[in-house]
Amino acid sequence: MTDNESKRPQPPGFATRAIHAGASPDPSTGARNVPIYQTTSYVFDDADHAASLFNLQTFGYIYTRIGNPTISALEEKVASLENGRAAVAAASGHAAQLMTFFTLLEPGDEFVASRNLYGGSITQFTHTFKKFGWTVHFVDPTDPENFRAALTPKCKLIFLENLANPGGIVVDMEPVAEIARAAGIPLIVDNTMASPFLCQPFDWGADIAIHSMTKFLGGHGTSMGGITVESGRFDWGQNDKFPSMTTPDPAYHGLTFYETFGDFGFSTKMRAVALRDLGPQIAPMNAFMILTGIETLPLRMARHVENAQAVAEFLEGHEQVAWVSYAGLKSSPFNDLAKKYLPKGAGSVFTFGVKGGYEAGMRTVESVELLSHLANVGDTRSLIIHPASTTHRQLTPDQLVAAGAGPDVVRVSIGIETVEDIIADLDQALNAGARIATSAAAQ
């Protein structure tokens, strides 16, 4: 056998890939940065070339709804950062999530999900997915065995957020991946809050990673985007649970995706069917903005977690603060798991409780001057919100508490400003919030 093992070069580092992966110079013009290919369609050389493209027999572009050079540069870059095989981008994280499930589930199928998810995901799974005929079983993710106990024969996947907001929960992914493996189903991890800089779910046995690129990957709060990355390691043919991967597809004249495309069969199916037929493609301009953002991901994330740790420690000692749930704090029950799965830092989004409950929490959020009161996370700017009255508003009171979004909870996404300024603004806002709440109560 050819033995070239000793000559295998060291793979490029994360920061190198953040800049260069998927983004070699444009082959026709030599343009060094990835151009914004603002075009809907692409010419065919001849009828046979067109046929090859439509049959998926050759690589190439047909129509931007299913592929575009700016978007594919972004897909390859994120696939590289996750150490995955391939990726498919989407207009938003929600769209990526829908297309992932659409590719794997049939009507009547079920899945198990952590109950500690972004509120929008809980609503999407509970209500909108019901219309596709899919049923979710939510479990408390703090005991991995809960995932096993909730599995039914119709369950086709397990879904979790490794770093869950609100709640500051770090899920013990490794045993959950083992439970999924034993059941012959993939583990899908929403890695938005950690970003691939802080955590790479495939290292812990996950099979698919999903991101809202709107958050840390884009990083600047300019552009919506989502992406699904496949590890390339899941064997779709090990059982009969995934007919969309392993049986001839009538929408492609009997093509079998797993057999034909192997370790990027899932991505190919998601692109060729879900993206084609549901249509939530990301705009090339947004792909470009996110590509530019990712180039500085390692620098930004390092500062995000450094600032978040300092702010969390400050808040923990503040007299108006009842509690802080940041996995980077020694007081957090998830501190050990954070050291295992997030050794560079426990993200920059966390929640804290304001003494005085709903009123004081709301007034604190209304009193900020530097932090921005809005519904996003992962911006360069520090952000603040009261989840119970905004992002998690659609949830029932029980779901609110279960999701870590009770009435006194304030969520912050710590940005990369000068940390003393973030701390000073939170300090004055907490004191102002307490004053207003107290005087309102006195009247």
Place this chain on the structure above:
Amino acid sequence: MKELYYPDWQIRRILREANTIAMVGASQSWNRPSYFAMKYLQEKGFRVIPVNPRAAGEEILGERAYASLTDIPDKVDIVDIFRRSDQVGPIVDDAIEIGAPIIWMQLTIRNDEAAAKAEATGATVIMDRCPKIEFGRLSGELGWSGVNTKVITSRRSKRIRA
């Protein structure tokens, strides 16, 4: 089992220098993986000769199919094998007999014993790889499908074949 590793320069050189590929297991059905690979490699300028006993004497994508490698009258540069790993042995024996310099086993196909035998005669053996995917990867085309090519370069991509 030892992980297989083939440096990019080696694959690139094979795909640049070879002209004729004998494809063992080439299918007549348009939706089979071997048909996809054959059509793509033809588009890239290779002559692909199908080897398939069931199609012997008939044409696949404009090329006459042969029952076995030893029936092919022309010089073959690469033998590309679409067969289960445990059925590769006799095909590699035929490839050695016709003096093919490169023996290539498709994705998921690996037979270390047959490979060692072929290498002892001076042949180069590539296993568990697809020439179509490797061509696409090294030319940048695979990245058009969002696949991680692992190619990092500050140079404009060069055509593999003139």
